Structures are given as structure tokens and as C-alpha cells.
Amino acid sequence: MEWLASPEAWVALSTLIALEIVLGIDNIIFISILVSRLPVHQRDNARRIGLGLAMLARLLLLFALTWVMGLTADVFHVLGEGISGRDMILIGGGLFLLMKSTHEIHNSFEVGEDSTTSVVVASFGSVLVQIAILDIVFSLDSVITAVGMVDQISIMVIAVVVSVLVMLLASKSIAEFVDANPTIKMLALAFLILIGVTLIAEGFDVHVPKGYVYFAMAFSVSVELLNIRLRKRTQTMKLQKKLG
Numbered sequence: 644m645e646w647l648a649s650p651e652a653w654v655a656l657s658t659l660i661a662l663e664i665v666l667g668i669d670n671i672i673f674i675s676i677l678v679s680r681l682p683v684h685q686r687d688n689a690r691r692i693g694l695g696l697a698m699l700a701r702l703l704l705l706f707a708l709t710w711v712m713g714l715t716a717d718v719f720h721v722l723g724e725g726i727s728g729r730d731m732i733l734i735g736g737g738l739f740l741l742m743k744s745t746h747e748i749h750n751s752f753e754v755g756e757d758s759t760t761s762v763v764v765a766s767f768g769s770v771l772v773q774i775a776i777l778d779i780v781f782s783l784d785s786v787i788t789a790v791g792m793v794d795q796i797s798i799m800v801i802a803v804v805v806s807v808l809v810m811l812l813a814s815k816s817i818a819e820f821v822d823a824n825p826t827i828k829m830l831a832l833a834f835l836i837l838i839g840v841t842l843i844a845e846g847f848d849v850h851v852p853k854g855y856v857y858f859a860m861a862f863s864v865s866v867e868l869l870n871i872r873l874r875k876r877t878q879t880m881k882l883q884k885k886l887g
Contacts, residue, residue: 656798663806670697671810672831673777676747677770685767691811693774698807700775700782705799724847734846736780740839743773744832751829780842830867834860 671694678689714732717725726734820827837859841851 652795652798656802659798659802660805663802664809670694670777671813673743673835674774676828676831677773677777681767681770689767689770689774692771693778694807694811696771696775697778697782697810698803700778701803701807702800704782705796705803726846730846730848732846733842737839737842737844737846739776739780740835740842743777744835744839748829748832751825751832824871826867826870830863834863 674690674693674697678686678693681689714728717727718731719726837856841856844851
């Protein structure tokens with residue numbers, strides 16, 4: 644714990660916590676989407692357990708740091724391109740996000756086409772399994788980011804624990820906001836498709852600067868928040884006209 648006396652280490656810790664929270668937002672959104680298919684009385688427990696699984700997955704990967712960093716050796720070649728174990732995990736994770744997000748978008752349209760159709764209620768166990776798989780995907784991205792920033796595993800552990808605690812406190816508010824604004828849910832699913840494509844590209848050694856991805860996401864969210872505010876203002880004006 645010699646890093647406690649190092650100002651640079653504290654700067655790295657603060658930066659890593661912020662970055663872990665940013666990376667965890669996608670996880671919160673997807674967990675919120677998955678638990679929304681559960682009965683209302685089970686959602687809070689599923690959300691807490693899901694975030695607990697997220698923290699556990701990150702910590703397990705951090706303690707298996709040597710194994711994670713050793714996945715860079717090529718296992719086989721495709722069209723002259725070397726594919727390592729790390730690449731296979733990134734590609735597989737990206738494909739999972741693409742398939743899951745597309746499936747959720749399709750389900751959203753199915754429910755929207757027929758107002759008499761009830762929302763499919765998933766089982767508690769199946770939702771937790773999907774959350775666990777998702778946590779592994781996002782944990783790999785999180786761990787690789789942490790490894791690239793700092794050398795001390797204690798800093799990584801503190802950053803992971805703090806970021807998950809912050810997400811745990813904010814998860815219910817985010818989930819309720821997503822439920823109340825269906826367009827936000829669709830936008831979130833589109834983001835997950837984007838992240839899936841990015842992971843696949845990274846798996847084929849095509850580096851996509853994360854700054855561009857997060858800028859695109861932030862810009863889209865800003866526009867959507869303006870749209871939400873405009874819709875509420877329009878609805879208020881219409882209500883005032885009717886009352887007048």
C-alpha cells in the first residue's frame with residue numbers, strides 16, 4: 644500500500660473510478676432492461692444481485708490478472724489474421740451484445756404493435772443467468788481498461804468496489820427513468836449494439852478510440868433529453884389550452 648503516499652496514484656485512482664462508473668452505465672442500463680421483464684416485487688432484488696455479480700466478476704478477473712494478460716498469444720489464424728484468446732472473448736462478447744440487443748428491440752416492437760399483448764415475464768433465474776453472462780462481457784472491458792491505467796492491483800480493487808457501490812445507489816433511479824421513457828430504452832439498446840460492434844472490431848485488432856464512442860453516446864443522450872423536455876413542454880401547453 645505504498646501508493647497511499649503517492650499523489651500520482653490518487654489521481655490514477657480517481658480517474659479509474661470515474662472511468663469504471665462510465666463503463667458501468669451500460670451495465671446498469673442492460674440490467675435495468677433485463678429486470679424490467681420480472682414481476683415488480685422481484686426487480687429490486689434482481690438489480691442488487693446483478694450489480695453484486697458485476698462486482699464479483701470484475702474482482703475475480705482482477706485477481707486472475709496474469710491469466711487475462713496472457714491471452715494475447717495467437718491461438719489460430721483466419722485469413723492471415725492472428726486470433727488470440729482475448730480476441731475470441733471480445734468477439735464472442737460483441738456478438739452476444741448484438742444478438743441480445745436486437746432481440747430486445749424486436750420484443751419492444753412486438754409489444755407495441757398489439758396493446759392487448761402482455762409483456763413476457765421472465766423467470767428470476769433466467770434473468771440472473773443473462774446478467775451473469777453480461778457481467779463477464781463488461782468485466783473484461785473494465786479489467787483491460789484498469790490494467791492499462793495502473794499497475795497496483797489494490798488500486799484496481801478499490802476502484803471497482805467504489806464504482807459498483809455508486810452504481811448500486813443510482814441503479815433504481817436510472818431504472819425508473821428508463822421505464823418512464825421508452826425512447827431512452829431504445830437509445831440504450833442502440834448504444835449496446837454500438838458497443839458490440841466496437842468489441843468485435845477490437846477482437847480483430849481494429850482499434851476504435853473509446854473517446855469517439857463516448858462522444859457519440861453523450862451527444863445522442865443530450866439530443867434525447869432535449870426531446871423529452873420538448874415533449875413535456877408540448878404536453879403541458881396542450882393541457883393548458885384544453886383547460887383554457
